Amino acid sequence: DPSLKPLFKSDIKAQGKKLMAALKLAVSSLDNLDKLVPVLQKMAVKHVDYGVKVEDYTPVGNALMFALKTGLGSEFQGDLKSAWIDTYKVMATVMRQAAYPSYNPDTYRNTKHYNH
DSSP: OGGGGGGOOSOHHHHHHHHHHHHHHHHHTTTOHHHHHHHHHHHHHHHHHTTOOGGGHHHHHHHHHHHHHHHHGGGSSHHHHHHHHHHHHHHHHHHHHHHOTTOOTTTOOOOOOOOO
C-alpha cells in the first residue's frame, strides 16, 4: 500500500533487515514466549511513535506472506505456510495489544481498503 511509505523514514533495505531480524527472533523464541513478548511489546510502542496504526499490521503481514511465497515458490504451502501465518499472527496480536490498549483480537475487524 503506497500510503504507508511515509512510515518508513529510513532506507527501505534497512527496514527489511530489521523485519527479518524480528522474524528470526520470533521463530527462534517460539518455545520461549517469555523472552519474545517483551521485545515485541517494546517494538510496538516505538511503532506508534512512528505513526503506525492498528490496521497497518495487515498489509505488512500480507507483504511478508507474498515475499515468502515468491521466494520459496511451491515449497510455501501446507504446514510451512501455516506456521508462518501463525507466527505473524502471534507477533501482530502481541504488538497490537501492547500499542493499542483497546485492541481486542476477538472482535477487531480491519475494514481499511488498501491500494496495491
